[in-house]
Amino acid sequence: MTSPYEWLIGVRYLRAGRRSGRNSFISFMSLVSIAGVGLGVAALIVVLSVMNGFERDVGARMISVLSHIEVFDARGLMRDWQATARDAERNPAVQAAAPFAEVPGMLLQEDTMKPALLRGILPEQEAKVADFMKGKNAAALDMLKPGAWQIVLGAELAKALHVKAGDHVILAMPSQQSSLNNVMPQTRRFTVAGTFEVGHFEFDSGMAFIHMQDAEELLHVDAPIGLRLRIADANQAPQVAQALKNSLNGDYLVRDWTQRNSTWFAAVQSQKHMMFIILTLIVAVAAFNVVAMLVMSVTDKRADIAILRTLGARPSSIMKIFMVQGLLSGLMGVLAGTTLGVLIAWNLPDIASGIEHLLGVQLLDKNIYFINSVPSQLLWSDVTGVVGVAVALSFLSTLYPSWWATRTNPAEALRYE
Known part of the structure; x- marks a missing residue:
């Protein structure tokens, strides 16, 4: 001392x-x-x-747009997604489920062209799993109607294309009939229904939403490609994903948000x-x-x-x-x-x-x-x-x-x- x-x-x-x-x-x-x-x-x-x-x-x-957990059918399309959603929701940590499809392509407006990932959604289901669907964002996405060929653009993407609600954009994507000798893009005209903003530049400048039915028609499929799950605590996603992988009936691939953004x-x-x-x-x-x-x-x-x-x-x-x-x-x-x-x-x-x-x-x-x-x-x-x-x-x-x-x-x- x-x-x-x-x-x-x-x-x-x-x-x-x-x-x-x-x-x-x-x-x-x-x-x-x-x-x-x-x-x-x-x-x-x-x-x-x-x-x-x-x-x-x-x-x-990032998590407000991405899925806490994504579930895919190893055989391909998830034709009975409602049954899979019910099985997943038996886990007490799972709060909601929504189907989705993704369409990569290029959006064109006059002489401006920007790459974008279009996500096909059911607006009423997406609102249960997406945190960003509030206020103006929710109002814009609720306008999506099947067969109307409407699109909701990220705010920065809409600014880059110089479009607003009511304008038109062209989607160009690889055609199902394309080959090495004949690369012909598939195009579709969309009407801009509105914009969304989450405050993350990567999503605001490179993402858009369309109705699930329109996405399936573009992809020439008749079912979503997977399910997006929302859980009570996003930090527990790896543990919940492993539990779902062990409990779901069938051959499913389960991926959580930490795997998608681990780098x-x-x-x-x-x-x-x-x-x-x-x-x-x-x-x-x-x-x-x-x-x-x-x-x-x-x-x-x-x-x-x-x-x-x-x-x-x-x-x-x-x-x-x-x-x-x-x-x-x-x-x-x-x-x-x-x-x-x-x-x-x-x-x-x-x-x-x-x-x-x-x-x-x-x-x-x-x-x-x-x-x-x-x-x-x-x-x-x-x-x-x-x-x-x-x-x-x-x-x-x-x-x-x-x-x-x-x-x-x-x-x-x-x-x-």
Whole structure:
């Protein structure tokens, strides 16, 4: 246990009086070390919060369009999808099911051509499994009628094609009669019934919805290709998918949303870990300031150390004095940085919005980052990890200067005093 006098002297040295220029410079170095550790900790908390918010927002918008779980019949089309839906809904985690078909192709309007994935749906069933079908999105998709050849475009896709509700677009897709020697596209004219927007650029710019009957006619089939399932907790999709695979009667292929987007989420996690490592170096560099400050303090306090040794202080007590001084400096920086980082992380969307408004710039390009606003999600587990690493680095930075202080020779230090 550290004796009280060691703490008192360590705190006093941290404050380093202003009786001389050297003491003033040591005090300045102490402030620099505190500020350096604080800024490093704050930067680390803010960046991790942005990464968390990015993963949360993009993931939520992605899941709102994609299926929690998709079920396919290994034999091909799912002709009796109602029976399969009933079997799936026996699982208590499954809340709803909806059939779907997908038609890849190119949408044309005058001299503009854009690739798109058309999803054939039954609007009344799709509303049960798709989170984005609310408000204007639901109103647009409810307009789809069988045989009317209507299409609902993503907002960015409609903007790129320069069309609005009531206009017409042409779908071009591979023909069933195409061959290597005769590649003839199949075309169909659609009337734009409306647009939808989920806030995810990939879907808003490359996806459209048509009625299931129209999709089946385009594909020359008489049944949907699979089922989309909604479950109570999207995070449990892998476990529920495995349970369905074991319980469904028949030969079915079951795929959950984590399999479809595993590469993207793995990349985000990898980036988050790399950012943590890189930004930890900022705290490490700031810890070198603590080393420099303690080395200067030890040099300045050689006479004090000699007097303490003469009065009977043990080398371990001398070491503890300077460890207290350095560790308290680091802890003050960690506390200040944590407070600053948490406050910024909580208010980052508003801060970013204010900067965008003030400078007239867009911080995030939705063509690149899928979203157009700066997200933030503060996780206390991240804060705990950052604080732990910063405190550990601050502690390690005190060891060598404190040990060096114990090597002071009292007779040599007091010779010219």
